[in-house]
Amino acid sequence: MLVRILGSSAGGGFPQWNCGCPNCTAAKAGKLGFTPRTQSSLAVSRTGKEWVLLNASPDLRQQIAAVPALRTTPDGRLRGSPIKSVIVTNGDVDHIAGLIDLREAEPLVVYATDRVQSVIRSNSIFNILAPSLVRREIMPLEQEIAISGPEGELGLKVEAFAVPGKIALYLEDCAAGPEFGTETGDTVGLKIRDPESGASFFYIPGCSHLDAPLRERLENAALVFFDGTLYRDTEMIDAGLLDKTGKRMGHISISGPEGSIAAFEDMNVARKIYVHINNSNPVLNERSPERAATEAAGWEIGYDGMEVEMNEFVRKFEITDAPWSQEEFEAQIRAVGPARYHDLHPFHKALHGGKMSKAQVAAWALNRYCYQEAIPRKDAAFMSRVHDRDLRREWIHRIHDHDGLPPEELGGIERWLKLTDCLGLDREYVMSMQGALPATRFAVEAYVRFVVEQPLVVAAASSLTELFAPSIHRERIAGMLANYTFVNDEVMAYFKRRLSQAPRDATFALQFVKENARTRELQQGCVDAVKFKCDVLWAQLDALQLAYVDGLIPPGAYRPEGM
């Protein structure tokens, strides 16, 4: 399926014939960076031979003339057109006036909602499209139908759906209240789908705000052409052009807290292109800060002649970018544990199985202290990036769990030092971390840095190895109590406490990650973060194995007597 923007500007075009605003003046003077644009219309084709117009603008004659695929008479016939049908999204002059350019006894099908068909019907000038040749089809709402030309189906489907908007300007009824007589179906958006490839896109040239049903509909879309009429709600008033806000005209603005950039920010839409751009919009100045900000927010500014080959694009999108369902995402995270968690490491198997000397257990506890010491720093680093008070309030208890909150809570670090005490290690020496293996220190600092540098949700995901921790803690408590005379209940207090803390933390983090990793890229980043974290844990055990089982103790590291 091929989509082409015929006209990317709003009513009036760019430059507008009677406008002397800085944008129009620059465009009229042919200044670089102010590309002229015709009025709002798209063309779609599955084959490249037969075309469907989405809206028929007053510039249609010029738009057809500019595109060989639209202006060529098929099969060398004397009369005929590749344009087989037209779908209109509302009764605006800039969307229906061009129907008149399609006269000259050419068969055609015109699709519009009941409301818009009645507008066309009541304007007798459109009868120039002879009813015997030009079929007018009522387009239902919320129901996908096949798009046909005069000779049959064109291989594409359309679903029209009402969007928040306003009745056409020339039909406004000032006596009819604040909505000027607007009814459902006065403005619609379109979803066009190619059933053969499965590719689809949305076309919404007019929309006053993104309500919940519309958000839901657009979530995970491959491509959305969207209302880019104004940059600021008051921009026409500010420029002295017209005494109306964007809202009053039925158009959402690009910028601002209620604007479309903000509304789409947390949505998964692969490609977002503004169309229906008014001449007052500063994004039409290609060197403006507003243009740069819009592009930096991931939006493209549509232009006349812009083409998207949907099938190629969608195939790529589907392979790499379609997000997993929450269940699949969770399953991907959980699958990391059985493959890579450090309960599989031979050092742990020996430690829990009673195969280690007291000196080897001491070496493990001394090194593992570095991990304990880094965890609250890691959580503080995470919190420094969180703007949400509720999230900080939840996360801070992780720091309290480790650092303690005297007098009630001793803290995990203190409990860990009880273990190193009992193993005969000097507290000062343990806490100095002077005797720790270099690889231990590198690994734990890599974890802290990871949390500083990665996207916030990916940083949170790195703690999810804790999903796998309770079983290793249980195995450790039972194994060490059974196998080592120098270990008792008090010394195992750290792990006993983690049995309740870890599931609470992991459950919260998993929910947070599932809700906030909304693109496939972020989801993959989260799964990779859990793998990275397994590597952090595994590397520490490799280093212990090499030093204290194989006997290759690095210079400066803790060296028990007799080793």
Ligand SMILES: O=C(O)c1cc(C(=O)O)c2c(n1)C(=O)C(=O)c1cc(C(=O)O)[nH]c1-2
């Ligand atoms: O003994 C273990 O096997 C183990 C593993 C992990 C882990 O999976 O990261 C943690 C802990 N213990 C632990 O006690 C702990 O407090 C902890 C915090 C975190 C974290 O990433 O925020 N992991 C772990």
